[in-house]
Structure formats: structure tokens, C-alpha cells
Amino acid sequence: MNWLDFRRLTRAGSWSLGALLTVAGLATGSLLLSPAEASADDTNPCPFSDVLCLFDGEDYTGAVWNVRAWPPGTSTCVGLPEHGWEGRAESAINRGTQNAYLFPNEDCSGYPVTLLPGEWLSPLEFAPKSVFVF
Template sequence: MSVFIRRLVTPFVAAALIGVATIGQAAPARAGGVDALAVGECPFTNTLCLFDGTRYTGQRITLSGGGICVSLVNQGWGERARSVINTNSRSAAMFANDDCLGGPFQVSGNTGIADLDAFRPKSVWAP
């Protein structure tokens, strides 16, 4: 299985293709609806966008691919994400460890979380 990753580095977008393992469905946590401003910050379909600033600001990494675990540590994003948007209709999950195991922090489908508070993901399961 593969995942497409796009990073916003200054105004340019770089793309990489990564093979990763699959895992099962995550347990629920919390998420809020995506406001109109946030939609413009993640204009991709079926994608998980993570931002290093709250309220969907700062640099962005985008993940899509279909039911895969992505190490944010390997992408230089371990503990960087401060907000997230999920444009997929299926839930995504973020984890405090680097292998998508343990208690997940769920991001419901078609929602966003403008401030992750103290939670700093090291891996994500992208639908």
C-alpha cells in the first residue's frame, strides 16, 4: 500500500511516495466541524492535512492513500502538528507513538481540530 505526501515548504509543494503497513480502525476521541477558512487550507479530497500552527496555519503536510500508518517522525513531523483537517468521509487517527499503536486521537471524517492542545502526534492512520 502507498501514501502520497505533499509538504508545503515556503510557497512550494514537494511530493513523496511512501510504502507503509496497514492497521485496524481506531477508537473515537474528539473533533469539531471544519469552518470555511479551514477548507481553503486543505483543498484536497480524501486527505489528512496537518499544520504546525494552530487554526490551520504554518507549514502543512498532507497524507492520502487509503488505510495506512504513516510515521510523522520519519517525515520530520514528529510532535510538530498543532492542528488537523480530515477531508475524507472516514475517520483518521493520530498516535503519541511512532507505530500507530496505543490509544488513538480520532479525527472524524470531514472535520478538523483547530488546536490539538498538548497532544503531539508521532504517527497517523490516514483513511
């Protein structure tokens, strides 16, 4: 899915069944909060596979929170305030296989910062209020 398709999807309100189930999982609090499996690279500040790691310090320091879409193969918008991360993220690592998007607004709206697969970014241009992950 490219950026234009994503914007059409969110503006048109035509969510797929997988996206609706993902949002339903967010509402129940059962989504995205379990830790991902650690990888063999324990020297990486984000030693998890297929996640977006957010850090509350620059240069990948401080508390870390990881997020990924569940179930695998789906995509989702995650509002950070409901997880205690509003205004906290100062650096990020995308350990996923697809782009991750950081948004200035809670509903994955506004102009995002894109993190390519494997990309590290510090400091962030703004403290994101939501992220879109695959």
C-alpha cells in the first residue's frame, strides 16, 4: 500500500476487515502491548524483530516502547496518548519490513515522517501523537 492509497483509505472510511479487527483489538487493550521476540543482536537498542521502537531520549536512549500491527500482515494506526507516549518519543528505529509513519496528530493525520525499513532517526522532527505500522 502506498501513501496515496493509505490517505484514500483513511479519508474514505473504507476500512478492511483486518483493519477493523485491529482497531477493535486496540479498543480492548489486547493489541500491541506484548513485547516482541528479541533478536540475536542484543547490542541494538531495539533488539526486537518486526516492530517500530520509540525512545523517550535522543540517540535511542531512555525508555523504549515497541509497536507492531497485529495480527501480522495487517496495518493499523496507533494513538500514542492512550499508551502514555504523547509527547515522549524523541528517536525511533524501524525494525519492520515496511515503512512506518509518525504523525503529529492522534488519528494518523497531518504530514507524517516516514521511517523506511531498518531506518534509525534521531532526533525526530516532532513528538508524534500517532504511528501507522504494518
